Amino acid sequence: xxxxxxxxxxxxxxxxxxxxxxxxxxxxxxxxxxxxxxxxxxxxxxxxxxxxxxxxxxxxxxxxxxxxxxxxxxxxxxxxxxxxxxxxxxxxxxxxxxxxxxxxxxxxxxxxxxxxxxxxxxxxxxxxxxxxxxxxxxxxxxxxxxxxxxxxxxxxxxxxxxxxxxxxxxxxxxxxxxxxxxxxxxxxxxxxxxxxxxxxxxxxxxxxxxxxxxxxxxxxxxxxxxxxxxxxxxxxxxxxxxxxxxxxxxxxxxxxxxxxxxxxxxxxxxxxxxxxxxxxxxxxxxxxxxxxxxxxxxxxxxxxxxxxxxxxxxxxxxxxxxxxxxxxxxxxxxxxxxxxxxxxxxxxxxxxxxxxxxxxxxxxxxxxxxxxxx
Amino acid sequence: xxxxxxxxxxxxxxxxxxxxxxxxxxxxxxxxxxxxxxxxxxxxxxxxxxxxxxxxxxxxxxxxxxxxxxxxxxxxxxxxxxxxxxxxxxxxxxxxxxxxxxxxxxxxxxxxxxxxxxxxxxxxxxxxxxxxxxxxxxxxxxxxxxxxxxxxxxxxxxxxxxxxxxxxxxxxxxxxxxxxxxxxxxxxxxxxxxxxxxxxxxxxxxxxxxxxxxxxxxxxxxxxxxxxxxxxxxxxxxxxxxxxxxxxxxxxxxxxxxxxxxxxxxxxxxxxxxxxxxxxxxxxxxxxxxxxxxxxxxxxxxxxxxxxxxxxxxxxxxxxxxxxxxxxxxxxxxxxxxxxxxxxxxxxxxxxxxxxxxxxxxxxxxxxxxxxxx
Numbered sequence: 001x002x003x004x005x006x007x008x009x010x011x012x013x014x015x016x017x018x019x020x021x022x023x024x025x026x027x028x029x030x031x032x033x034x035x036x037x038x039x040x041x042x043x044x045x046x047x048x049x050x051x052x053x054x055x056x057x058x059x060x061x062x063x064x065x066x067x068x069x070x071x072x073x074x075x076x077x078x079x080x081x082x083x084x085x086x087x088x089x090x091x092x093x094x095x096x097x098x099x100x101x102x103x104x105x106x107x108x109x110x111x112x113x114x115x116x117x118x119x120x121x122x123x124x125x126x127x128x129x130x131x132x133x134x135x136x137x138x139x140x141x142x143x144x145x146x147x148x149x150x151x152x153x154x155x156x157x158x159x160x161x162x163x164x165x166x167x168x169x170x171x172x173x174x175x176x177x178x179x180x181x182x183x184x185x186x187x188x189x190x191x192x193x194x195x196x197x198x199x200x201x202x203x204x205x206x207x208x209x210x211x212x213x214x215x216x217x218x219x220x221x222x223x224x225x226x227x228x229x230x231x232x233x234x235x236x237x238x239x240x241x242x243x244x245x246x247x248x249x250x251x252x253x254x255x256x257x258x259x260x261x262x263x264x265x266x267x268x269x270x271x272x273x274x275x276x277x278x279x280x281x282x283x284x285x286x287x288x289x290x291x292x293x294x295x296x297x298x299x300x301x302x303x304x305x306x307x308x309x310x311x312x313x314x315x316x317x318x319x320x321x322x323x324x325x326x327x328x329x330x331x332x333x334x335x336x337x338x339x340x341x342x343x344x345x346x347x348x349x350x351x352x353x354x355x356x357x358x359x360x361x362x363x364x365x366x367x368x369x370x371x372x373x374x
Numbered sequence: 375x376x377x378x379x380x381x382x383x384x385x386x387x388x389x390x391x392x393x394x395x396x397x398x399x400x401x402x403x404x405x406x407x408x409x410x411x412x413x414x415x416x417x418x419x420x421x422x423x424x425x426x427x428x429x430x431x432x433x434x435x436x437x438x439x440x441x442x443x444x445x446x447x448x449x450x451x452x453x454x455x456x457x458x459x460x461x462x463x464x465x466x467x468x469x470x471x472x473x474x475x476x477x478x479x480x481x482x483x484x485x486x487x488x489x490x491x492x493x494x495x496x497x498x499x500x501x502x503x504x505x506x507x508x509x510x511x512x513x514x515x516x517x518x519x520x521x522x523x524x525x526x527x528x529x530x531x532x533x534x535x536x537x538x539x540x541x542x543x544x545x546x547x548x549x550x551x552x553x554x555x556x557x558x559x560x561x562x563x564x565x566x567x568x569x570x571x572x573x574x575x576x577x578x579x580x581x582x583x584x585x586x587x588x589x590x591x592x593x594x595x596x597x598x599x600x601x602x603x604x605x606x607x608x609x610x611x612x613x614x615x616x617x618x619x620x621x622x623x624x625x626x627x628x629x630x631x632x633x634x635x636x637x638x639x640x641x642x643x644x645x646x647x648x649x650x651x652x653x654x655x656x657x658x659x660x661x662x663x664x665x666x667x668x669x670x671x672x673x674x675x676x677x678x679x680x681x682x683x684x685x686x687x688x689x690x691x692x693x694x695x696x697x698x699x700x701x702x703x704x705x706x707x708x709x710x711x712x713x714x715x716x717x718x719x720x721x722x723x724x725x726x727x728x729x730x731x732x733x734x735x736x737x738x739x740x741x742x743x744x745x746x747x748x
Contacts, residue, residue: 039693040701045681068668068693076671076689084685294442297450307419311458315450319413319442326700327414 004183004210006242006263010352014234014261017351020242022140023181024080024088027055029242029263030347032254032340033090035271038063039073039083042271043326043333046084052306052334053341056088056140058266061133062097065123066116070136078138090266091139092246093130093172093187096148096215107147109164127171131184135177143213144172146187151219158191165189165215166203173207183210185244192221194232201236212237213244214262218253227256234261251280251343252367255360258347270340274333277321281339284367286314288332293318306338307331378557378584380616380637384726388608388635391725394616396514397555398454398462401429403616403637404721406628406714407464409645412437413447413457416645417700417707420458426680426708427715430462430514432640435507436471439497440490444510452512464640465513466620467504467546467561470522470589481521483538501545505558509551517587518546520561525593532565539563539589540577547581557584559618566595568606575610586611587618588636592627601630608635625654625717626741629734632721644714648707651695655713658741660688662706667692680712681705 002021006029010017020027034041034049037060041049049057059079064070073082080086095112098105102114102123111126130145146165149158169186176184186204190196204212214233217226230245237243244264245257254265270280277288281301286293288300296314304310308317308331320328343363350359376395380403384391394401408415408423411434415423423431433453438444447456454460469486472479476488476497485500504519520539523532543560550558560578564570578586588607591600604619611617618638619631628639644654651662655675660667662674670688678684682691682705694702717737724733 038697038699039690040699043700043704045701045704046685047681063697067697068689072669072689075669076687082687082690082693084681295446295449307421307458311420313450313456315442315446316413316456319456323412323437323441325412325414326417326703327419329700330417330419330704 002181004181006211006240008239010354012351012354012356013259015258015347015351015356016261016263017348018242018263020088021181022088022183023179024086024140025055027088028348030254030258030344030351031056031264032344033058033264033266034337034340035060035266035268036083036085036089037268038067039079041333041337043275043330044271044337048334049085049337050087052337053345054337056090057085059083059089059091059137059139060097061091061094061130061137062101064091064137065094065125065133066118066121070133074136074138080138088140089137090141091134091137091143093143093145094125094133095130095145096247098125099148109167111145127168128175131172131175140182141211142176142182142184144169144184144186144209146189146215148219149189149191149216151191151216151221153191155191155193155196158189158193158196162189162191162196162200166200169204169209170207173209185209185211185213187213187215187246188233188237189216191216192225192229194229197229197233198236201233205236205238209241211242211244211264213246215246217245218248223253223256226253227260230257230260230262251340252364254340254343255347255363258351259356259360265344270336271333274336275329277328277332279317279332279339280336282363282366288314288317288328289321290318300335301339304335304338304342306335308335376555378555380585380614382613384728386725386728386730387633389632389721389725389730390635390637391722392616392637394462395555396462396557397553398460398514399429401462402722404628404632404718404725405430405638406718407432407638407640408711408714409434409640409642410457410459410463411642412441413453415707415711417649417704418645418711422708423459423711424461426711427719428711430464431459433457433463433465433511433513434471435465435468435504435511436475438465438511439468439499439507440492440495444507448510448512454512462514463511464515465508465511465517467517467519468499468507469504469519470621472499473522483541485519501542502549505546505549514556515585516550516556516558518543518558518560518583520563520589522593523563523565523590525565525590525595527565529565529567529570532563532567532570536563536565536570536574540574543578544581547583559583559585559587559616561587561589561620562607562611563590565590566599566603568603571603571607572610575607579610579612583615585616585618585638587620589620591619592622597627597630600627601634604631604634604636625714626738628714628717629721629737632725633730633734639718644710645707648710649703651702651706653691653706653713654710656737656740662688662691662702663695664692674709675713678709678712678716680709682709
């Protein structure tokens with residue numbers, strides 16, 4: 001079994017192109033990971049997800065622990081088999097969703113007790129239990145349990161929250177059972193405060209992880225501030241480990257973050273947008289419900305090879321959404337995920353060619369051409 | 375361009391196995407046609423529909439004339455291109471849905487005026503307009519406009535309704551523009567009254583159609599009465615033309631109708647059931663929401679090659695429906711359509727082998743094995 005390793009193959013400014021080797025296969029970075037919350041990337045078969053070029057998907061500990069249950073998934077052979085995804089799977093720690101979805105949360109120094117948003121049943125998540133659940137799921141990449149610091153937060157609030165996350169990071173590290181080809185990532189917190197981010201990065205590298213995530217961003221601080229935090233934080237992370245920006249973002253966010261040294265991304269945006277008729281394309285964002293598409297016999301995105309673009313017209317996609325047909329969300333999710341994979345593949349190639357800034361400018365010029373803002 | 379022809383290749387009792395040749399390809403019968411109401415077989419890509427073995431699909435004139443509009447589909451290159459289905463398409467006449475879905479219907483001897491269930495707009499459907507719409511859609515097989523006689527109906531009501539349908543059948547024939555490889559089907563009406571069915575069949579064969587449908591069944595009369603009507607009606611239809619039982623049915627209905635000489639079927643049952651967690655299998659009908667499937671790691675139907683059966687467990691399908699994930703309806707629709715294609719393929723082979731009754735008994739024995747009735 002291969003070790004869990006990361007090799008940087010090329011750099012261009014702060015950006016890197018690399019290769020992550022895991023027990024479940026290799027992943028080229030920069031990489032976008034589609035979100036498969038409850039054991040499925042919404043509106044997509046696993047084959048369809050693979051056809052977009054995706055090589056790693058994300059699963060959500062919070063959702064899966066509540067339904068169908070981590071022990072059940074373990075009995076059924078693990079999440080890879082359950083969802084027909086033999087490739088790498090990254091699971092989050094559950095902490096973020098506990099704070100955003102669960103009812104009657106009660107935080108303490110050791111963990112969080114909460115009620116399920118599904119049936120009101122009571123559950124407790126600690127660093128050790130989060131890691132255990134991710135073991136039961138057979139996650140290729142396990143995330144340390146953290147608290148996603150809200151925005152806005154005072155410096156004092158952000159410091160206390162970060163300190164808690166760092167204690168939990170240590171407990172997560174202790175609970176994690178090393179296996180060849182499996183990895184554990186720590187999560188940098190500290191809000192918008194560079195000195196807190198620096199202390200968090202130092203604490204995590206002191207503990208030692210297989211990869212480092214930047215958390216607590218894309219929570220309302222805006223793109224400019226997010227990029228500032230990345231610019232000050234990323235240089236404090238080890239060069240020889242993958243860097244993962246959690247929950248980000250728009251195509252423009254991803255390009256900017258890659259330019260600042262991020263290797264891995266996940267976001268519900270392409271899947272969620274696809275279900276609500278919004279398409280990410282090389283020409284910018286389209287809302288397919290718009291009446292101007294009713295007679296538009298052009299492909300959605302001329303260069304795209306997804307079924308929606310290669311087999312159908314904008315008029316057809318418009319019709320599907322007007323008629324509330326499931327195939328609308330299905331085809332547009334497929335397209336958006338294909339676009340995100342095409343985007344990150346283009347970024348990888350540009351880094352290898354030493355042309356990232358030029359490529360980024362070209363992408364942005366294309367997006368501006370759209371008649372409709374995101 | 376090939377003529378629209380039907381060849382009987384084998385018979386077994388009243389049952390036939392044949393081949394329909396059309397402008398858009400060949401279709402082996404007995405055949406099940408998935409229903410693509412609004413330009414999409416619900417929850418399926420066109421590629422997925424093809425992968426089930428389906429060779430012909432049905433489109434609904436009523437839905438498509440209202441949205442996106444027949445003239446629009448014609449401008450966009452026809453229904454085949456619109457929905458990525460280059461194979462044969464049969465369209466119904468719109469009459470059935472006008473009676474079941476539209477608001478404020480007003481029938482007269484020349485047609486029906488109604489309000490759209492979507493936006494209340496006023497429309498009129500006559501035999502000539504129904505045929506024109508089906509031309510605009512580029513239907514491979516066009517259906518004559520008829521009135522689906524309700525059940526129950528008195529003999530007098532059924533006779534008046536049938537007489538109207540026969541007048542409209544003549545007007546439909548006159549409006550139809552013959553083109554090589556395209557066909558027009560007439561529809562036998564007459565309720566549950568053998569003498570009316572006989573008169574209707576005689577009227578239609580007198581006019582002359584490329585195929586003959588039996589309409590007004592599966593509307594509440596029950597399977598036994600439906601089979602009685604078929605037994606008395608089918609022998610009155612020409613041997614050298616395809617026979618289509620509209621809107622039928624369960625697997626057992628299809629087997630019994632094939633044994634009585636029917637060649638073609640359509641029904642929303644496999645697609646609608648798939649969206650509501652009901653699976654048609656060689657072991658009978660399963661409701662995947664049932665808690666007994668939560669830990670069931672077996673494939674849904676062991677012999678089935680669809681993605682749901684070959685890649686996943688019953689436990690996973692159960693989870694998808696509990697979590698209300700779109701992939702549940704997607705995979706179960708895919709399975710049900712695969713099962714219906716497998717069913718009709720098995721019937722074709724049994725007819726060729728002269729083993730239809732034995733095969734039918736074997737199928738029925740399998741269905742009875744299920745723990746759960748349909």
